[in-house]
Amino acid sequence: MSEERPAIEFELVTLFPEIFDGILGATLLGKAIAAGLVAAHRTNPRDFAPGRHRQVDDTPYGGGPGMIMRVEPIAAALEALEAARGPSHRILLTPAGRPFDQARARQLAALPRLTLVCGRYEGVDERVGAHLCHEQLSVGDFVLAGGELAAAIVVEAVARLVPGVLGCGLSADDESFSAGRLEYPQWTRPPTWNGHAVPEILSSGDHAEVARWRRREALRRTAERRPDLLERHPLTSEELRLLDTDPNRHT
């Protein structure tokens, strides 16, 4: 373990801490945790629920199906983890949150401590988001059974942007979404598989032409697959020219 403080610490507030075993123990994130570059702590609100049954949920006011996570055990869990390790930026995972994206991941990667509150059942008491958390994030327009996988998405997307976490000094700058564009397509050996050949240009050795080709492919697939990205980040005149010289454009 390194003597220095980790570059980023995640606090996971969850009724099912074991769900995180895999993601926190394997691959680059597992290595970054083992090296002390990233830290992750899990706190279970059930440990802070009163009574013999440690009840963390209750029926919704106004009626309706399912159970709602109570505010007090979550508040006590947050208080305890911050008393132990210091204040943090608190995020509630909820389908009703602001859409999580690469730009937000970059901003969050600059913070020293992030707390991710995972809901379960029919959701959490509204006061958790309104009074205990700094922001609410959604990982997509679908409903998961709990916030743990949503939190795992945030942890992985954020942690890999922390300097030193990505292997071999790789840069995340060219990746999908970093400039409002999808990434260009990539291939590896063999040069032909089942009759499908790798584009010749990539073996030409002409680095400038390869870079140009890749930029054009990135723009092409962004226009085809994610026109919404181009609405938010319009094509520059240089990109328009590049697309115009696309040999496949009029086919």
Ligand SMILES: C[S@@+](CC[C@H](N)C(=O)[O-])C[C@H]1O[C@@H](n2cnc3c(N)ncnc32)[C@H](O)[C@@H]1O
């Ligand atoms: C079954 S969901 C509750 C859904 C809620 N009744 C609704 O319709 O918005 C239980 C928990 O899963 C998490 N969750 C589900 N979908 C999510 C998403 N798209 N983004 C972030 N968290 C999500 C939240 O923490 C939520 O409290």
